[in-house]
Amino acid sequence: MPDYELLELILFRALPRGDTKPLAKRLLKTFGDLNRVMAASPARIKDVNGAGQAVVEQLKIMEAVAHRMARAQVIQKPILSSWDSLLGYLQTAMAHQQIEQFRVLYLDRKNVLIADEEQGKGTVDHVPVYPREVVKRALELNASALILVHNHPSGDPSPSEADIDMTYAIRDAAQVLGIVLHDHLIIGKATELSFRSQGLL
Known part of the structure; x- marks a missing residue:
């Protein structure tokens, strides 16, 4: 699945009634890839047209999940x-x-x-x-x-x-x-x- 499609699905949780494709593409154009989108500061995310607090919260939740999953591979080993x-x-x-x-x-x-x-x-x-x-x-x-x-x-x-x-x-x-x-x-x-x-x- 391409980054923009995955990002669309993530954004849908924050914008359930909106078309998330344009915002997904703007975010990827601004930051380069999905990893950089999730790692961006809340202020920089909000600078992208259409990205408000709900979008920031959803992206930061996904970033935390990714970190926890990666950390689980090394903790206590x-x-x-x-x-x-x-x-x-x-x-x-x-x-x-x-x-x-x-x-x-x-x-x-x-x-x-x-x-x-x-x-x-x-x-x-x-x-x-x-x-x-x-x-x-x-x-x-x-x-x-x-x-x-x-x-x-x-x-x-x-x-x-x-x-x-x-x-x-x-x-x-x-x-x-x-x-x-x-x-x-x-x-x-x-x-x-x-x-x-x-x-x-």
Whole structure:
């Protein structure tokens, strides 16, 4: 089913008596694809002619459902043996966000995900991260390992010098306490970059 037909069906719940095809096409033209429509901010959605609060609410419900379904594939499972599911979840949750978001996946001794926490939101090209807070939270959760994740709204997952420096600061702080940093993933629009696979960790 093409994106516009699926979007029409979603919009029908918000506009039960209206012709949803023109609005579906306007939304797709504005944002590019269904993922970007659902990830758009409520204010930007409302800027599209015909999209009011009911449309925003319906799209945000569908976005939350998509995130929950993807998250169910990784929660309470050994992350390192469910890597493709993890990447799918992170792509769903972060690839189309308009601002940078930094998350930490906290793992137990068996590398089972015990917490997925957003540590900060920033601007289109920067998010403040505090290594001490990341490690402090790991101790509170009794985590044995970490995976750092952030997105690049530009779509290019190449790490900046600041990304590399921050990763090493967290790795060093965690190492002192016996906590392992497995990886740092940067999520782009269509792909992701792994510090470990690039030899940066």
